[in-house]
Amino acid sequence: MDVLKLLSRGTKKAPSQKCVDAKPAAKQPNPQLYNDPTRGVKRKRNEGQPLPDPAANDADEDVDFFAPRENQKQKGKKTQAVTHNAGEKAPAPIPAPALDDEEVRQILRSHRLKFTLVSSHDEPKAKVKKSKKKEKKEAVKPKAKDNKTPLYPQPLNSFSDLRSIYNISSRLNENLAKQGYRIPTEVQLGSLPLLLDSRAALRTSCAENVDLKDQEGIDFLAIAPTGSGKTLAFLIPTINKILRMRAESPEQKQHVLEAIVIAPTRELAHQIANEGKKLAQGTGVKIVGMKKGMRIPVEDQEGETTSEGESSEEEGDSASEDDEENDAEKNTGPVTKADILVTTPMLLLNLLTRGSKRRTLPTVKSLILDEADVLLDPLFRDQTIGIWNLCTNEALRLSCWSATMDSSAESLISEQLKPRKTAPLVRLVVGLKDTAVPSVRHKLVFTGTEQGKLFALRQLLHPNSAGNSAPEMKLPFLVFTQTIERATALHSELKFDVPIQAGGSARIATLHSALSEPQRSAVVSKFRAGEIWVLITTDLLMRGIDFRGVNGVINYDIPATTAAYVHRVGRTGRAGHEGGVAVTFYTKEDVPHLKSIANVIALSDKQAGKHGEGEGEGVPKWLMDALPKVGKNEKQKLKKHGGAESRIGNKTKITSKSAWERRKDHNRREAIAGSKRRKLEGADGDEVRPAGAAATDESEWGGLDD
Numbered sequence: 271m272d273v274l275k276l277l278s279r280g281t282k283k284a285p286s287q288k289c290v291d292a293k294p295a296a297k298q299p300n301p302q303l304y305n306d307p308t309r310g311v312k313r314k315r316n317e318g319q320p321l322p323d324p325a326a327n328d329a330d331e332d333v334d335f336f337a338p339r340e341n342q343k344q345k346g347k348k349t350q351a352v353t354h355n356a357g358e359k360a361p362a363p364i365p366a367p368a369l370d371d372e373e374v375r376q377i378l379r380s381h382r383l384k385f386t387l388v389s390s391h392d393e394p395k396a397k398v399k400k401s402k403k404k405e406k407k408e409a410v411k412p413k414a415k416d417n418k419t420p421l422y423p424q425p426l427n428s429f430s431d432l433r434s435i436y437n438i439s440s441r442l443n444e445n446l447a448k449q450g451y452r453i454p455t456e457v458q459l460g461s462l463p464l465l466l467d468s469r470a471a472l473r474t475s476c477a478e479n480v481d482l483k484d485q486e487g488i489d490f491l492a493i494a495p496t497g498s499g500k501t502l503a504f505l506i507p508t509i510n511k512i513l514r515m516r517a518e519s520p521e522q523k524q525h526v527l528e529a530i531v532i533a534p535t536r537e538l539a540h541q542i543a544n545e546g547k548k549l550a551q552g553t554g555v556k557i558v559g560m561k562k563g564m565r566i567p568v569e570d571q572e573g574e575t576t577s578e579g580e581s582s583e584e585e586g587d588s589a590s591e592d593d594e595e596n597d598a599e600k601n602t603g604p605v606t607k608a609d610i611l612v613t614t615p616m617l618l619l620n621l622l623t624r625g626s627k628r629r630t631l632p633t634v635k636s637l638i639l640d641e642a643d644v645l646l647d648p649l650f651r652d653q654t655i656g657i658w659n660l661c662t663n664e665a666l667r668l669s670c671w672s673a674t675m676d677s678s679a680e681s682l683i684s685e686q687l688k689p690r691k692t693a694p695l696v697r698l699v700v701g702l703k704d705t706a707v708p709s710v711r712h713k714l715v716f717t718g719t720e721q722g723k724l725f726a727l728r729q730l731l732h733p734n735s736a737g738n739s740a741p742e743m744k745l746p747f748l749v750f751t752q753t754i755e756r757a758t759a760l761h762s763e764l765k766f767d768v769p770i771q772a773g774g775s776a777r778i779a780t781l782h783s784a785l786s787e788p789q790r791s792a793v794v795s796k797f798r799a800g801e802i803w804v805l806i807t808t809d810l811l812m813r814g815i816d817f818r819g820v821n822g823v824i825n826y827d828i829p830a831t832t833a834a835y836v837h838r839v840g841r842t843g844r845a846g847h848e849g850g851v852a853v854t855f856y857t858k859e860d861v862p863h864l865k866s867i868a869n870v871i872a873l874s875d876k877q878a879g880k881h882g883e884g885e886g887e888g889v890p891k892w893l894m895d896a897l898p899k900v901g902k903n904e905k906q907k908l909k910k911h912g913g914a915e916s917r918i919g920n921k922t923k924i925t926s927k928s929a930w931e932r933r934k935d936h937n938r939r940e941a942i943a944g945s946k947r948r949k950l951e952g953a954d955g956d957e958v959r960p961a962g963a964a965a966t967d968e969s970e971w972g973g974l975d976d
């Protein structure tokens with residue numbers, strides 16, 4: 271290993287590594303994934319007209335990535351910005367000049383945005399007698415697929431239009447600018463107008479299908495690639511809605527819980543709360559990340575508000591988790607008042623259903639499910655639906671966000687989580703559903719055996735060692751394993767690989783759910799700060815986590831589902847950053863499961879217009895042809911066991927010892943055990959070796975992965 275080279279890798283990358291989680295600088299790469307102005311242009315009609323200039327997308331230019339013709343028209347008519355602060359009465363939004371239907375269609379197509387009206391305001395239709403066969407057929411078919419009315423809402427041209435057209439709070443607008451956000455990503459471009467002012471956004475498009483008479487907005491489902499800025503897309507309208515309500519009733523001084531954001535892991539909830547706090551700075555909107563033992567104002571089922579009127583102090587940071595929990599148990603301790611609460615489902619549901627009483631959240635008007643497909647997966651489904659049931663406000667609006675969405679989750683949203691006061695449900699898909707990781711360079715690496723994986727990983731860690739044929743991979747990177755045991759074992763194997771001069775074992779860490787909360791947040795902070803270079807983890811970190819400077823993701827074990835592949839590798843190449851590499855190791859045992867992952871890679875590359883340009887990138891045709899189709903059984907096995915079945919249970923060991931060394935160790939252990947046994951037999955005279963003892967040892971031995 272070349273210590274100096276490794277050191278220089280560490281120091282050369284220092285600026286970016288030091289700020290793994292730095293704010294977006296003023297000069298950003300274009301965060302749009304699919305800005306192809308020539309896409310969707312009707313060439314026949316536009317013959318003779320100049321095509322929009324792709325160079326106009328440069329982040330330094332004034333945003334004019336749409337066709338110049340529209341831009342000029344729109345710019346000329348743009349209304350003057352009117353400033354108002356959080357407390358002031360908001361002036362009525364000034365109607366903005368709308369793009370005509372054809373222009374809107376062209377822009378949406380060029381950005382690969384597809385809107386569908388999944389369910390409208392229709393009242394339940396009168397029951398018509400149906401044949402049993404027909405009823406059965408309808409029950410099997412997911413309803414979401416039935417309704418396919420396309421919608422063409424006005425897109426967002428630039429972040430400055432949020433203020434000038436959609437009249438967002440000036441403070442919120444300033445905070446966005448301060449953080450360097452200028453060009454909206456595709457999901458923001460499509461969803462922000464709809465969520466900020468659905469009437470204005472839909473004023474030219476099939477408006478007769480969407481009943482907005484109650485003016486309470488829409489329910490929304492967005493499926494957009496990883497790292498495409500979904501967090502901002504739901505935080506901006508949520509914060510703005512609260513500011514708008516405040517401006518309309520200035521007498522309301524207290525924080526009232528208006529919105530809940532649910533995320534599947536503590537790390538993600540914490541990250542969303544932090545993003546929200548940055549956006550809400552100085553607006554008076556309070557965003558709180560839920561903690562164990564926290565008390566929030568709730569209403570018990572008889573209708574009595576249990577915590578209102580008590581002091582609105584925030585809980586002290588110094589209080590220990592146990593104390594907080596005891597306080598909550600006794601229903602004492604300060605109540606945390608917030609406008610927006612960010613939580614994991616279990617934490618909130620526990621609070622609402624603890625003891626014999628059920629408590630409701632009558633003030634909540636927005637429920638946001640981030641990573642909605644996993645929140646509606648059997649693992650979290652009951653908890654998520656439980657919370658939805660306890661949000662009793664008539665005007666509750668639901669929005670669901672993820673990079674992947676299966677049909678069962680979609681049906682649940684459109685059928686089970688129906689709003690109480692019917693609102694239209696609009697779905698937005700950005701790019702190709704479920705397969706989009708277009709900004710990442712994908713590589714499949716055959717390692718032959720389990721031990722080969724360790725060897726291959728070491729080659730990535732030490733790129734300058736002699737005979738290294740591993741693909742180029744820059745630090746810092748994330749390594750995903752299938753189980754906690756494997757993450758721990760891999761960490762033990764690798765922790766002394768970084769020389770002491772370069773920071774030693776502190777540079778490699780592991781993160782999984784068996785660690786305590788303080789341990790978990792310490793690891794996350796160090797990785798964000800660039801102190802940890804290699805983070806070995808499990809699927810705990812695969813969703814939503816935004817480590818800005820992560821250069822690569824290694825799937826040490828192949829992911830259990832294609833959705834897991836999409837989310838894991840989506841930890842790199844975020845917000846339009848080029849250069850993220852995703853390396854997936856596979857052994858001969860993984861081959862039967864590989865085809866669906868190879869398909870995702872091929873589709874992602876196709877979307878990005880790549881054709882396996884880099885060496886070892888993409889999926890070569892010969893491999894695609896050779897891989898067997900993944901059968902239902904294989905899929906289930908993969909989901910259950912995470913790839914090769916030999917990694918289950920005791921057989922999860924990761925070791926760099928050669929087979930010969932392991933056999934030697936085993937023989938030594940056997941000899942010691944035998945000698946002990948003989949001694950015992952000699953002492954007692956009648957000690958008999960239990961039947962099957964040797965067999966047990968044998969099976970343990972057989973469990974070591976080769």
Ligand SMILES: Nc1ncnc2c1ncn2[C@@H]1O[C@H](COP(=O)(O)OP(=O)(O)OP(=O)(O)O)[C@@H](O)[C@H]1O
Pocket residue numbers: 294298301450451452453454455458494495496497498499500501502672673813814815816818840844845
């Ligand atoms: N308009 C923008 N311009 C530049 N950067 C942006 C923009 N919007 C969001 N970002 C940045 O992009 C990164 C990814 O955003 P975010 O975490 O919201 O992605 P996501 O779509 O939720 O991803 P995932 O599906 O993995 O959860 C963040 O660092 C965020 O600051």
